[in-house]
Amino acid sequence: MPDAQTPAGPAQPRILVVRTRFVGDTVLAIPFLRNLRRHFPSARIDVLVEKGAGSVLADCPYKDELIIAPAPPQSRGPFAGLRANAAWLRARGYDRAYVLKRSVSSLLPVWLAGIRHRVGFAEQGGGMLLSRAVRIREHRHEVEVFLDLLRADSIPIDDGHNENWVADDAGRKVDAILRDRSPGRGRVFVAPRSTAVEKEWPVERMARVVNWLVVNRGCDVFFCGAPRDMGMHERITELAGLARGGRVHDLTKDLDLRHTGALLSRMDLCLGIDTGLLHVAASHGVPVVALFGPTDPNQWCPWGTPVEVLRSPRTVKPLSQRLQESLFPATVAGLRWPTGIADIHDIDVDGVIAAVDRLLAGRSRAAG
Incomplete structure (x- = not known):
């Protein structure tokens, strides 16, 4: 009632x-x-x-x-x-x-x-x-x-858990692609592109992580985004020293957004900047490594899934924000991450690799 x-x-x-x-x-x-x-x-x-x-x-x-x-x-x-x-x-x-x-x-x-x-x-x-x-x-x-x-509106709320669904037709299409291109290997989705360039991590660093995933971890890497993202996907693959279509797969031309959700649901991990596809991955319970720059992870951290957030400890705050937080400290009490604007360029490759390794290890233990 x-x-x-x-x-x-x-x-x-x-x-x-x-x-x-x-x-x-x-x-x-x-x-x-x-x-x-x-x-x-x-x-x-x-x-x-x-x-x-x-x-x-x-x-x-x-x-x-x-x-x-x-x-x-x-x-x-x-x-x-x-x-x-x-x-x-x-x-x-x-x-x-x-x-x-x-x-x-x-x-x-x-x-x-x-x-x-x-x-x-x-x-x-x-x-x-x-x-x-x-x-x-x-x-x-x-x-x-x-x-x-x-x-x-006085409507009761449950625990707020995350969830999502894959239709049978979408699942069958994606599973057929994965059987053909990535049989029996670990799978990591990489989301490197944003409509806001200040949220993007340097492609050279992302390429080093992709190389480590393939060479050291034995994973296949998947990209899938908008057509305008394909140039960045190709650049990362080239810088990683890997052949496109071998262990790195760009499915942008093959899958629409609904099918991209199905693809994400089949991943062992999603790595990316603060962009929408990380939230789609999280809604399917896929572990996420999220790289944050100017946006606030307290507001935009992937929800309800194992997650590692990487962000520079150095943040910049305008005077008005510093004054507000000084006068009203309760507004920032208990936050997981400091407020302010961070520079995504402060995130180093080794930190990202360590975060990815921890979540992949946890995924392996859960599967076992």
Whole structure:
């Protein structure tokens, strides 16, 4: 039964969840969706996503449908798209919405659609468009930030565990590729590329780790990303002194994002910078070695899986942040990693190899 503080609604409410853009942010919504479904087992739950990133939720059983907003009309003024999206949502008849984004631009269509119960974040002035507005606690993990929207609605939360699913067809395709290219060897997925260049680790160093994985550890290495990533994959392979198609495999041309999730589920380890594919790996329970630079691992550490985070101990903080932490020390009490901006170039190869070795050893012991 819904908590007494949760507004009453129809016996089978129609619920909209908004989580557009970015693979990592989208897959981190799975614990939220599970707890929402537990509380509303008979509800219609649709998730508004973008065409690319949304496919990481394709096999999630907690939603009814992934929906994508229609393309905005052409040449009808700056607000035509906003009005069209609001009308489209209104026609779908939702009576409650959870907006898992911080931007007012994500809230406006939901508000204009007249959805009665709206829960989201108070940042950027969004509180005035919401029935329940939640303040984000700094340095809080993104999974917990999403779950805080349910807590604000008096919806009970489970342990927040991570999970993901592989459809039979996707699993069969990936398994056939692995039987052909990597029979009986350890498998490590490497994710070296980001849309933000300041998050990337030097390719020369990544190449040294790839070489160690193949030569010293006897592993096969897998890449799979966007087409624009292939140049970096090839460069790392060349610098590692390894032949492409031998023990290093770039499956970018073979697999879409949904099948990349299936591939990640078959890996022994995932190594990479702070990017969405690490979160997909973690959702399948794959151990992760994550290299962090300017982003905050307290917020973005891979969730619910064995993980080693490497980050420079030297961080830079703007004066405003130093003052805030001095005046309000409770905001940083108990954090696993220091706050501030770190330089990913401070991470050395030996530290990464040691972290990879520890997790691979743990994986071997668990398998045995």
